[in-house]
Amino acid sequence: MTKVIAIVNQKGGVAKTTTAINVGAGLAKHNKRVLLIDLDGQGNLSRGLGCKAKGRSQYTIRDALINIQMGIPTAPDKGILKARFDPVCVMPCNIQIDAFALSLKEDPNRQVYLRRYVNTVRQYFDYILIDCSPSLGVMTQNALVATDSVMIPVDPEFFGAEGVEQIVATMTDVQRSMNPALYLEGIIIVRRNNVSREKRTTAKNLRIRYGSKVYQTELPTSVKASEASAHGMSLLRYMSWNHLAKMYASLVEEVLANERH
Numbered sequence: 523m524t525k526v527i528a529i530v531n532q533k534g535g536v537a538k539t540t541t542a543i544n545v546g547a548g549l550a551k552h553n554k555r556v557l558l559i560d561l562d563g564q565g566n567l568s569r570g571l572g573c574k575a576k577g578r579s580q581y582t583i584r585d586a587l588i589n590i591q592m593g594i595p596t597a598p599d600k601g602i603l604k605a606r607f608d609p610v611c612v613m614p615c616n617i618q619i620d621a622f623a624l625s626l627k628e629d630p631n632r633q634v635y636l637r638r639y640v641n642t643v644r645q646y647f648d649y650i651l652i653d654c655s656p657s658l659g660v661m662t663q664n665a666l667v668a669t670d671s672v673m674i675p676v677d678p679e680f681f682g683a684e685g686v687e688q689i690v691a692t693m694t695d696v697q698r699s700m701n702p703a704l705y706l707e708g709i710i711i712v713r714r715n716n717v718s719r720e721k722r723t724t725a726k727n728l729r730i731r732y733g734s735k736v737y738q739t740e741l742p743t744s745v746k747a748s749e750a751s752a753h754g755m756s757l758l759r760y761m762s763w764n765h766l767a768k769m770y771a772s773l774v775e776e777v778l779a780n781e782r783h
């Protein structure tokens with residue numbers, strides 16, 4: 523059975539993309555067939571896996587969605603790339619998705635295109651991870667409609683917990699309307715700096731509020747995170763012995779263990 527997980531947080535810089543890349547790479551290490559869908563116009567996931575956009579001519583998720591919108595038959599694997607070094611597949615994205623998102627304003631079906639796309643590729647993968655942009659706009663809505671579950675990385679700084687409330691409220695709306703089976707996969711505490719008392723309190727409150735939905739594994743800071751991305755590969759591949767890489771491996775164990783329950 524294929525599992526689809528959207529990585530969501532309306533804040534930027536909370537490690538959504540880094541988590542998508544490294545959880546994807548970690549699942550691949552467990553022999554899972556993994557597709558990572560980049561849904562952010564910044565294209566950080568595509569670049570971070572060595573699938574650099576070759577300008578405007580590159581086929582991206584936006585083209586796949588347009589073809590679905592227009593009813594143009596397309597091979598399910600069209601546009602899917604192999605990551606440069608990691609054994610995962612990537613559906614890239616670039617800035618053109620933003621104009622497409624705007625064009626959807628009047629379209630009554632605007633929230634369903636990604637789900638239709640995911641349904642065409644689902645059977646070829648064990649895991650599909652969707653890396654969302656820092657917003658709860660129409661593309662993230664598409665992700666919430668298309669996905670089975672949601673993973674939320676949280677930097678427990680001030681407002682970190684309130685941001686989670688907003689995502690959960692948005693999830694509830696989508697559950698009521700278009701995706702009744704949607705559920706919370708888990709919350710990841712991204713501890714860039716564990717000395718601040720404020721952050722410790724927020725992390726503790728998240729554990730009280732969301733209980734076992736918060737992963738035991740917390741992600742420490744490592745300068746190697748961005749270094750690996752600059753080399754176009756996951757940190758797990760770049761430096762598997764790094765402390766953050768080890769924590770990502772441990773997070774993946776938790777993700778797999780939850781699957782068995």
Ligand SMILES: Nc1ncnc2c1ncn2[C@@H]1O[C@H](COP(=O)(O)OP(=O)(O)O)[C@@H](O)[C@H]1O
Binds near residue numbers: 748
């Ligand atoms: N655990 C970490 N320690 C240090 N830097 C990190 C960590 N995780 C991510 N980063 C870096 O922080 C920046 C933002 O991370 P990113 O994954 O792009 O966040 P988002 O996708 O939520 O905007 C990137 O430069 C990334 O390399």
Ligand SMILES: [Mg+2]
Binds near residue numbers: 538567655
């Ligand atoms: Mg990102």
